[in-house]
Amino acid sequence: MPRWVRVALTAVPVAFLVVFFVYPVVAIVGRGLAPDWALDLDPVGRVFTDASLRHIVWFTVWQATLSTVLTLAIGLPGAYVLSRYEFRGRKLVRALVTVPFVLPTVVVGSAFVAVLGDGGPLAGLGLDQTLGAILIAHMFFNYAVVVRTVGGLWSHLDPRAEEAARMLGASKARAFREVTLPALRPAIATAAAVVFLFTFTSFGVILVLGGPRISTLETEIYRQTAQLLNLPLAAALTMVQLVAIVVLLWFTGWIEGRQRVALSLRAATETARRPRTYGARLLLTANLGAMALLIGVPIAVLIERSFDTPSGYGLDFYRALGEIHAGSTLFVEPVDAVANSLRFAAAATVIAVVVGGCAAVALASSRRRGLDAVIALPLGVSAVTVGFGFLISLDHPPVDLRSSWWLVPIAQALVAIPFVVRLMTPVLRAIDPRLREAAATLGASPLRVWREVDLPIVARAVLVAAGFAFAISLGEFGATVFLVRPDTPTLPVLVFRLLGQPGPLNFGAAMAASVILMALTALAMLGIERFRAGTMGTF
Amino acid sequence: MLELAGVSVAYDGFTAVDAVDLQVADGEIVCILGPSGSGKSSLLRAIAGLEADTAGTVSWDGDDLTRTPAHQRGFGLMFQDHALFPHRDVQGNVAFGLRMQRLGKDEIAKRTRDALTLVGLDGFEHRRIRELSGGEQQRVALARALAATPRLLMLDEPLGALDRALRERLVTELRSLFVRLGLTTLFVTHDHDEAFALADQLVVMHAGRVEQSGPPTEVWRRPANPFVARFLGWNVTRAFSGTVAAVRPESIRVVDTSSIVGEVTARIFRRDHFRLDVRVDALAAPEDALQVEVPLDAPRLPDLGDRIGLAVDRAALVTFD
Numbered sequence: 059m060p061r062w063v064r065v066a067l068t069a070v071p072v073a074f075l076v077v078f079f080v081y082p083v084v085a086i087v088g089r090g091l092a093p094d095w096a097l098d099l100d101p102v103g104r105v106f107t108d109a110s111l112r113h114i115v116w117f118t119v120w121q122a123t124l125s126t127v128l129t130l131a132i133g134l135p136g137a138y139v140l141s142r143y144e145f146r147g148r149k150l151v152r153a154l155v156t157v158p159f160v161l162p163t164v165v166v167g168s169a170f171v172a173v174l175g176d177g178g179p180l181a182g183l184g185l186d187q188t189l190g191a192i193l194i195a196h197m198f199f200n201y202a203v204v205v206r207t208v209g210g211l212w213s214h215l216d217p218r219a220e221e222a223a224r225m226l227g228a229s230k231a232r233a234f235r236e237v238t239l240p241a242l243r244p245a246i247a248t249a250a251a252v253v254f255l256f257t258f259t260s261f262g263v264i265l266v267l268g269g270p271r272i273s274t275l276e277t278e279i280y281r282q283t284a285q286l287l288n289l290p291l292a293a294a295l296t297m298v299q300l301v302a303i304v305v306l307l308w309f310t311g312w313i314e315g316r317q318r319v320a321l322s323l324r325a326a327t328e329t330a331r332r333p334r335t336y337g338a339r340l341l342l343t344a345n346l347g348a349m350a351l352l353i354g355v356p357i358a359v360l361i362e363r364s365f366d367t368p369s370g371y372g373l374d375f376y377r378a379l380g381e382i383h384a385g386s387t388l389f390v391e392p393v394d395a396v397a398n399s400l401r402f403a404a405a406a407t408v409i410a411v412v413v414g415g416c417a418a419v420a421l422a423s424s425r426r427r428g429l430d431a432v433i434a435l436p437l438g439v440s441a442v443t444v445g446f447g448f449l450i451s452l453d454h455p456p457v458d459l460r461s462s463w464w465l466v467p468i469a470q471a472l473v474a475i476p477f478v479v480r481l482m483t484p485v486l487r488a489i490d491p492r493l494r495e496a497a498a499t500l501g502a503s504p505l506r507v508w509r510e511v512d513l514p515i516v517a518r519a520v521l522v523a524a525g526f527a528f529a530i531s532l533g534e535f536g537a538t539v540f541l542v543r544p545d546t547p548t549l550p551v552l553v554f555r556l557l558g559q560p561g562p563l564n565f566g567a568a569m570a571a572s573v574i575l576m577a578l579t580a581l582a583m584l585g586i587e588r589f590r591a592g593t594m595g596t597f
Numbered sequence: 598m599l600e601l602a603g604v605s606v607a608y609d610g611f612t613a614v615d616a617v618d619l620q621v622a623d624g625e626i627v628c629i630l631g632p633s634g635s636g637k638s639s640l641l642r643a644i645a646g647l648e649a650d651t652a653g654t655v656s657w658d659g660d661d662l663t664r665t666p667a668h669q670r671g672f673g674l675m676f677q678d679h680a681l682f683p684h685r686d687v688q689g690n691v692a693f694g695l696r697m698q699r700l701g702k703d704e705i706a707k708r709t710r711d712a713l714t715l716v717g718l719d720g721f722e723h724r725r726i727r728e729l730s731g732g733e734q735q736r737v738a739l740a741r742a743l744a745a746t747p748r749l750l751m752l753d754e755p756l757g758a759l760d761r762a763l764r765e766r767l768v769t770e771l772r773s774l775f776v777r778l779g780l781t782t783l784f785v786t787h788d789h790d791e792a793f794a795l796a797d798q799l800v801v802m803h804a805g806r807v808e809q810s811g812p813p814t815e816v817w818r819r820p821a822n823p824f825v826a827r828f829l830g831w832n833v834t835r836a837f838s839g840t841v842a843a844v845r846p847e848s849i850r851v852v853d854t855s856s857i858v859g860e861v862t863a864r865i866f867r868r869d870h871f872r873l874d875v876r877v878d879a880l881a882a883p884e885d886a887l888q889v890e891v892p893l894d895a896p897r898l899p900d901l902g903d904r905i906g907l908a909v910d911r912a913a914l915v916t917f918d
Contacts, residue, residue, distance in 0.1 A: 493682055499670075
């Protein structure tokens with residue numbers, strides 16, 4: 059690729075990130091350290107001296123740690139059975155297990171409200187608005203991360219290494235501990251880091267399930283901004299959050315680099331066996347049962363309660379979505395929220411694919427890995443940071459988008475771009491350079507080579523990335539809730555508002571809106587599966 | 598006619614090809630033979646125009662092509678393990694070069710069919726690449742390179758991945774095909790038998806340099822230096838003449854009395870003969886063990902540990918200056 063093309067391709071994502079990420083972050087730091095253009099360390103100081111704020115920081119770390127440990131505890135056996143056992147319906151189970159990961163956080167929240175809250179089948183446990191509810195929802199959400207990350211590697215590990223250890227006199231447990239576990243450790247470390255990051259920055263789930271009593275850094279930033287209008291303190295909290303995430307990302311990179319081991323990998327089809335012993339069948343059944351309970355029940359109950367009207371099963375709640383009137387505190391008819399969501403998500407998808415696509419092409423053709431980290435940065439940074447940053451930086455010159463419709467799609471695109479890059483780059487990198495050379499020796503000019511070899515292979519990846527970006531934008535809540543105007547809410551924002559309203563009709567309508575959102579997301583993901591190729595990267 | 602003058606290829610300071618001069622006449626089949634890492638693939642890529650860091654000149658019929666990009670050189674290259682386009686079917690692969698030449702639709706279809714017929718794959722047009730066996734993929738790659746009618750066809754270890762029986766059959770087929778089409782062909786291999794069977798001219802490469810070139814019979818009869826001799830399986834030793842000389846294992850006879858005496862350290866049965874490793878007393882280092890072939894019908898078959906005498910005809914020795 060000519061140098062100038064690469065420079066141009068790099069310039070697009072870099073410019074986008076500078077304006078829509080670096081600039082807002084700088085604004086946050088400015089607001090946090092010098093609210094009135096003079097250095098003032100009071101807001102930052104308060105985060106560490108004020109007892110209730112200190113408790114919030116502590117609780118954020120504590121719930122993320124607990125969530126990570128619990129998710130690993132339930133996810134690792136699941137990863138084992140899904141990667142090593144051959145059984146009927148394995149592919150389907152694997153796909154179903156991934157569903158929660160792409161569900162909008164608000165849908166996850168309302169699903170667990172449906173199960174654990176008033177009138178839910180498990181209301182008797184008294185978990186509603188407690189740490190317990192949040193932990194279970196986090197396990198539901200991140201189970202797929204562990205299964206995909208660890209199981210993905212596990213299914214490709216050469217079982218003969220463990221067999222060799224057994225032949226040399228190691229017991230089954232010993233062989234696992236000395237051979238398999240060290241090989242899996244990098245994947246486990248990565249999964250743990252990702253789960254910790256996701257739960258540390260969890261917003262929608264905690265806002266919906268935690269109620270007024272439970273706050274983390276994320277929800278406190280929102281409360282200080284939207285309810286108390288204390289922007290300097292919100293900025294200080296965001297800074298603490300940013301520093302924590304940067305340290306976390308650096309630590310993750312360090313661990314991954316340190317633990318990288320050369321492995322001998324096999325095709326997954328060669329490593330899976332039917333469960334033959336009684337113990338193996340028991341393990342498989344127990345895990346499938348756990349998956350059904352953790353993932354199947356909340357989704358099923360959510361759907362059930364969306365039809366369970368006071369006058370028996372029916373479509374009343376769905377009809378109510380069209381009837382709740384503009385005069386209420388919702389400002390709009392709920393059906394308009396669907397249209398808003400689709401329009402915002404479509405625009406965000408276009409932006410994310412163009413910007414992320416340029417980044418992926420530039421990344422794949424460059425040998426230096428430095429750019430990878432730059433593009434991946436927003437992945438770790440929370441949606442709330444993006445939303446808050448936009449709110450305080452893009453409402454005045456030089457970048458004034460205060461009244462622009464594009465503010466929301468741009469924020470959603472920013473959240474989706476890292477996923478687009480991570481999906482497309484491995485596909486581009488995997489194109490055998492000799493295919494391009496073969497085309498050149500057959501008379502294709504460099505531009506023609508790109509059109510004939512790269513483009514057809516990349517086209518699929520672009521479709522998959524677009525589907526993902528669409529699903530993410532559709533369910534995006536953290537940034538959108540800061541930025542969306544009262545008269546143009548998206549579906550997730552509508553669900554959140556409905557859950558805050560009293561009465562069974564509002565609650566039922568929230569369930570119905572959640573189901574519609576879930577169906578739209580599922581539709582986008584099904585579209586992806588059709589185009590997904592074998593060499594696809596994962597997130 | 599292809600002419601190379603002082604062609605060198607460097608990777609990050611490492612010289613893979615070092616000042617190679619070479620000429621390939623029209624219609625000639627030239628084989629570059631050498632151990633892996635000798636720079637032969639790099640040389641092909643340099644000729645194809647795929648190596649950025651190339652010094653020296655590559656010219657065709659007197660036209661300097663050194664600055665000409667790969668797609669305008671009119672050379673074909675068949676890659677090691679083929680590099681077929683996975684997203685196109687057989688026809689899409691074979692027609693690729695013809696499409697680049699902007700030929701008419703009918704012409705492309707006809708020449709694609711002809712190329713597939715030539716390699717014995719009639720009716721394979723709409724097969725997918727992944728469904729083909731190794732031998733079939735190899736033929737598609739050949740058809741793809743041939744269909745574009747390159748003025749020079751280059752092949753990089755074309756038979757490398759195939760099993761032995763298939764390879765032997767294809768060598769014969771390839772040679773008669775190249776001769777029939779009058780193709781100017783340059784190909785690379787590390788396999789002696791393949792090289793001797795296919796080539797009009799043989800070029801032996803080592804560490805980026807040309808060690809010897811000439812007709813195969815000439816190279817086999819008279820290796821130019823100790824490296825070529827050793828690479829072709831000759832003994833290179835001081836045992837028989839005081840100076841360094843090369844001698845083929847089958848030219849050494851086992852005799853009862855000789856001034857050259859050694860101990861048998863290994864014996865292997867090889868279909869029509871036994872091969873012995875003999876450590877000669879006068880030569881101290883164990884790596885100087887001589888390889889000796891004893892025919893099956895020899896009056897005496899030495900055993901492991903036997904002490905035997907060795908003799909050789911003066912005429913069988915090749916000495917180096």
